[in-house]
Amino acid sequence: MKSAQFILALSILALASPFAYASDPSPLQDFCVAINDPKDGGLNVPRNTSNPVGSTVTPVNVAQIPGLNTLGISLARIDFAPNGGLNPPHTHPHATEILLVVEGTLYVGFVTSNTDNRLITKVSFTFSSMWGTPMLLPSLV
Numbered sequence: 001m002k003s004a005q006f007i008l009a010l011s012i013l014a015l016a017s018p019f020a021y022a023s024d025p026s027p028l029q030d031f032c033v034a035i036n037d038p039k040d041g042g043l044n045v046p047r048n049t050s051n052p053v054g055s056t057v058t059p060v061n062v063a064q065i066p067g068l069n070t071l072g073i074s075l076a077r078i079d080f081a082p083n084g085g086l087n088p089p090h091t092h093p094h095a096t097e098i099l100l101v102v103e104g105t106l107y108v109g110f111v112t113s114n115t116d117n118r119l120i121t122k123v124s125f126t127f128s129s130m131w132g133t134p135m136l137l138p139s140l141v
Contacts, residue, residue: 047079054085080106100127 008051060075062068074095078087089111099108101124109121 043077049079049081049085054080054081055087
C-alpha cells in the first residue's frame, strides 16, 4: 500500500513539474523597437520648485519614451530651488542611481546598509563628476 501511494505521489509530482518555473520577474530584453517614439521625455523643460521641499522630480519612463520598454531604464530630472532644495531620502530596490549635475553644485550622499549606517557624501559640481548610489541603499538625492 505504501509503495502504491509513493508511486502515485511521484507520478503527480512528475506531471506537475513541467508547469513549475523559476525565473527573475524582471522583463529585461536586449533591445526594443518602439513605434512613434518621441524625441525626448520632457527632460528639457525646467519645472516649478516653489513647494515645501524646494524640488520637483520629473520621471521619464516607458510612458513618455516607449523605446525604454523592457530595457530596465528609467530617467528623472530633478529641479532644485536656487537657494537650496531637498530630495527626501529614498531607495531604489532594483536599481542603481546615477546623478549628473548640469548646472550649479549639489550636496549628495547615501547611507551604508551595514551595522554602522555610515553617511557617505560629496559635493558634486556642474559636469565635473558623476555620483552613483548602490542598489537598495537609502539615497539622499
